[in-house]
Amino acid sequence: MKKGKGYDIKFNVEFTQFRFTSTGPKGTIEKIIEFRLFQKNRWNLAFGDIKNNDWEDNIISDNNDMRVVLQTVANTVHLFFEKHSDQEVYIQPLDNQRKILYNRIFQQKWAEIEPLFYVKGLIEEDVFEDYNPKKLFNGFLITQKNEF
């Protein structure tokens, strides 16, 4: 996805932690996005609601603003790669519902994603292959394409 108008974001200097406020029928919900190193140059992309000085990544807020939230998350991915251009971001769906959702997003937005990022999909738990919108993947490994 290209950069676009999402929610206003606050970021840390390293561009690894981001916060924003979702607004909808359920009121305002404080959200957090974090890129945390796994190993080598691979980072986890985590996302959740701030609750009681902790955060929950396993709830569905249902605040009727999924499109704006997704655009906001996409904006943070762009920001992350601005400072960490040679790194990889891994997106791990937590459950089957999210797996289907994430696959749908990649399928629908592939024309926008493909010119900007290399994407590998995880199949059968331990093999990565080049992303193919016709297939269903268990995880997504993203690298930024060189601008030059």
Added chain:
Amino acid sequence: MKKENDISEASNMSIGASPMTKEDLLQTESVLKNAFFKEKYRTGLKNLVKSDMKLFKKQYPEWQLKDVLVAVIKDFNPELPPAILLEMTQFIIAEWESSSQKEVVAC
């Protein structure tokens, strides 16, 4: 370089991005204190580890469990808490044993 930074800053302002305050940063650190322990992080790391183990096995068929353990663990985030490091070590051992058993059955 300055020009590139200016363009980037302008671009970030257009998407409504601004730096956290000192207070925001402190609160964010506190909120994220359990980030290593979240299921998503642990499951994601396990999937990457499995993928690496498969590659190592293909590249270095002579490697034993200890070689794989050393190669995988040395690349982990150095800030990984001991409890997660232990969980991952146990996971690698279990994966190694499971794949070795499958190979024996296949033979």
